[in-house]
Amino acid sequence: MASTSGRSFVTATTLFVVGLTLVRRASALRGCTPGFQSLGDGCVPCSAGTYGPNGRLCFPCPANSFSAEAASSCTVCPSGSTANSGSASCTPCSAGTYFAGSSCLSCPVNTYSAPLATSCTACPDQQVSDMGSSSCHACASGTHYDSGSCVIDTPTCTPGQYPLDGECSSCAANTYSSDGTECLPCPSNEVSVPASSSCHGCADGTHYDAESATCVTDPPMCPAGTYLNGNACTLCAAGSYSGDGATECEECPAGQFSWEGASACCPCCSGFYSDHPGASSCAQCATAGAYSVVGASSASACSSYYLGGQLSCPSAGPTCPDVGGANPSSLAHQTPVRRRAACALGQRSCPVYGVSATGHGYVRGSECVDVRTDLESCGGCVADDSPLGGRNADGGRDCSAIPHTGRVACRGGACVIESCASGFALSEDGEACVAPSKASGALHVQRRAAGHRARRSAMSL
Incomplete structure (x- = not known):
């Protein structure tokens, strides 16, 4: 009896399942209820964020709308909120933003908003805000309102300073501020230290250097026999000489010589000669004791036999030898x-x-001899040792021997060329008559050094 009852229950259950399946298949063939979609042998509800308008398929909700599960349509988001496509809920626009038809945008500068806003409100008068603000505020201490923004108050600065970002800053070197409002560059050839209210020229013993825009120490005034080499005085090489304040040494002319550090050239002794400029000693005539004029510049000036010339002509210095x-x-x-x-x-x-x-x-x-006015011994004693009017070891010159002169005089111990012969012009330093093409720039002699030499000649009288 029990066995028969069990078989009857199983049979009934099977028939129920089969019947339900047939019903579902029949429903699927007819279509599902809106909010559902057909899936396999049955209908399933549309998920949240989608909707089923015809009972067959589910579609995502459009942007700015939402839906719950089994929805047959989507609901538009409330004012001031947004949603992406396929959303189950809407997101309200946050404070500082507003709904602009399709999305939330930040409020512009000097406006604000609360949550769910559809527009932004302008800030009250004398107040400001940044972009995307939920409120406005007055300008902070040290600033003031000006045309929709807060600007830094301008401080009152002392001379030597200028206002920068609300504070007083010091003027840089070589600039100045006399009233504390702005820094101006120093005038030409003037300098200043940082935080200066004025500029000044360079002190005595210094000069303005344009490359570094600073005052640098003056180079030394080199004594005679030396020249300025960088910032130091260097001895003139043998065969050259210099006066006070020279920047370069000059070669001794032919017929003369010098040792290292010489302030003047010595004439070659009688019986000796030098046939090239820059000599550090003189060559002896072929016959020892032969005569030659003092300061001879060629071997042809030597006699061919002994005639009282010097047998030696020392060239070591520091004074010129006995010339003979x-x-x-x-x-x-x-x-x-x-x-x-x-x-x-x-x-x-x-x-x-x-x-x-x-x-x-x-x-x-x-x-x-009055060496202040004597034409042939001008500035010092001359004895056949001033060839071509050159200065001898004693500082004297034979003014009458200067080539190509017209009129020449000795004044104050210095040769003064008043005119040159036809076809020649006075050199830049005024000490020679040269061809016109060489009149300008042919001789490089500093006027300051020439002045020193003239004063030394006058002092030696």
Whole structure:
């Protein structure tokens, strides 16, 4: 009996399931209820964020709308909120934003909004806000309202300063501020330290250097016999010389020589010669003791036999050697010169040379010469040792021997060329007559050094 009842229950259950399946298939063939979609042998509800308008398929809700499960349509989001496509709920626009038809946008500067806003409200007068603000505020301390924004108050600065970002800053070097409002550049050749209210020129002993825009120490005034090399004084090389304040040394002309650090060139002794400029010593004539004029610049000036020339011409310095006697051809016309112990004020005792009967040179005596005005011994004693009017070791010049001059005089111990011969012009330094093409820039002699040499000649009188 029990077995028969069990079989009957199973049969009934099976029939129920089969019947239900047939019903579902029949419903699927007819279509599902709106909010559902057909899936397999039955109908299933549309998920939240979708909707089923015809009972067959579910579709995502459009943007700015939403739906719950089994919805047959979507609901538009409330004002001031948004949703993406396929959303189950809407998101309200946050404070500082507003709904602009399809999305939430930030409120512009100087406006604000509360949540769910569809527009932004302008800030009250004298208040400001940043973009996307939920409220406005007054300007902070140290600032003030100006045309819709807060600007930094301008501080009152002292001279030497200027306002920057609400504070007083110091003016930079080589600028100044006299009233504390702005920094201005210093005038040309003037400087200043940081935080200066004015500028100033360079102090004595310094000069303005444009490259560094600072005052730098003046180079030294180099003494005679040296030249300025960078910022130091360097000795002139043998064969050259310089006066005070020189920036370069000049070569000794032919017929003269010098040692290292010389302030003037020495003439070659009688019986010696130098045939090239820049000599550090003189060559002896082929015959020892042969005569040559003092300061000879060629071997052709030497006699071919012994005639009282010097047998040596030391070149070590620091003073010029004994140059020897005068030209023998003039001895017959010379008269004895009386030795003098002293000369009148303003005159110089200058040696007079002679040649002995045996052919040796000697000092015959001396004569008083006013080297301030004497044309042939201008600035110092001259004895055939000023070839071409060049300055000798004593500082003297034979002004009459300067080539190509017209009129020349000795004034104050210096040769003054008043005119040049036809076809020649006065050189830049005024000490020679040169061809016109060389009149400008041919001689590089500093006027300051020339002034020192002239003053030294005057002082030696």
